[in-house]
Amino acid sequence: MAKNQQTNLLETDHISIQFGGLKAVSDLALNIAPKKIVGLIGPNGAGKTTAFNMITGVYRPTSGKIMFDGHDITGLKPNQITAMGIARTFQNIRLFSSMTVLENVLLSKHVRLQANPLEAIFGLPRYTKARKRHYEECMELLEQVQLADLAHENATSLPYGKQRRLEIARAMATQPKMILLDEPAAGMNPQESLELMEFIARIRDQFGFTILMIEHHMEVVMGICEHILVLDHGETIAQGTPTEIQNNQQVIEAYLGAVDEIA
Numbered sequence: 001m002a003k004n005q006q007t008n009l010l011e012t013d014h015i016s017i018q019f020g021g022l023k024a025v026s027d028l029a030l031n032i033a034p035k036k037i038v039g040l041i042g043p044n045g046a047g048k049t050t051a052f053n054m055i056t057g058v059y060r061p062t063s064g065k066i067m068f069d070g071h072d073i074t075g076l077k078p079n080q081i082t083a084m085g086i087a088r089t090f091q092n093i094r095l096f097s098s099m100t101v102l103e104n105v106l107l108s109k110h111v112r113l114q115a116n117p118l119e120a121i122f123g124l125p126r127y128t129k130a131r132k133r134h135y136e137e138c139m140e141l142l143e144q145v146q147l148a149d150l151a152h153e154n155a156t157s158l159p160y161g162k163q164r165r166l167e168i169a170r171a172m173a174t175q176p177k178m179i180l181l182d183e184p185a186a187g188m189n190p191q192e193s194l195e196l197m198e199f200i201a202r203i204r205d206q207f208g209f210t211i212l213m214i215e216h217h218m219e220v221v222m223g224i225c226e227h228i229l230v231l232d233h234g235e236t237i238a239q240g241t242p243t244e245i246q247n248n249q250q251v252i253e254a255y256l257g258a259v260d261e262i263a
């Protein structure tokens with residue numbers, strides 16, 4: 001992917017992070033153009049989630065900088081980064097178990113609720129109106145992700161595949177430009193993985209999201225990503241199209257023991 005300040009939505013300019021003596025990510029240069037679906041792969045412990053944590057402000061890189069939508073976001077707090085337009089999902093589903101499907105989405109939507117605390121406390125008209133609009137927008141979002149009929153069900157009572165979709169819907173509710181998905185197909189059977197791929201492609205096409213995903217299911221990565229970056233021990237060992245990655249000897253070696261997954 002060409003490095004171009006004008007066209008990339010996200011650029012990590014050689015970011016690294018060290019935990020004690022361990023360099024978890026070294027010199028990561030990730031350049032992602034708008035509306036692309038990009039995969040971040042690599043064996044366990046390669047540094048993939050740490051890269052997500054740097055992009056989303058959980059960790060500050062030890063060196064390097066992160067540009068998003070023309071702004072330097074290095075060192076910003078996670079909530080500031082969410083407000084700028086980066087949303088994420090987590091490896092382990094993190095839905096609020098005592099809440100309904102709708103309440104889970106409403107809570108994420110709250111990031112965009114603009115009112116000062118006094119308006120909120122006293123329920124002033126502008127705040128009440130905004131809350132009503134948010135309710136309607138969340139119902140509309142649930143329609144779009146085909147979960148509206150389950151809006152009032154307890155979130156964790158949903159089948160696994162639908163809980164994953166609800167997690168993505170929660171990310172969508174923050175009105176992001178970019179969504180980071182951490183192993184969205186984890187624990188899914190082939191049919192659920194296929195539905196997930198169709199779903200991710202559809203929301204990209206429909207809403208114009210840019211998507212960066214960590215995924216171990218190679219059929220999902222190879223089937224949906226337009227560009228793939230491979231990490232191993234924190235180092236970028238390859239990047240390219242799915243075909244280039246599948247044929248890259250270093251990648252095959254990094255996955256030795258799991259070669260079948262790559263092929």
Ligand SMILES: Nc1ncnc2c1ncn2[C@@H]1O[C@H](COP(=O)(O)OP(=O)(O)OP(=O)(O)O)[C@@H](O)[C@H]1O
Pocket residue numbers: 019022024042043044045046047048049050051
């Ligand atoms: N907060 C931390 N403190 C110390 N070491 C950490 C911390 N976070 C991650 N690491 C280490 O950094 C390395 C990369 O971990 P990371 O979770 O990013 O890998 P990963 O590629 O996401 O792996 P997996 O596919 O298993 O989720 C690992 O050796 C991990 O133990």
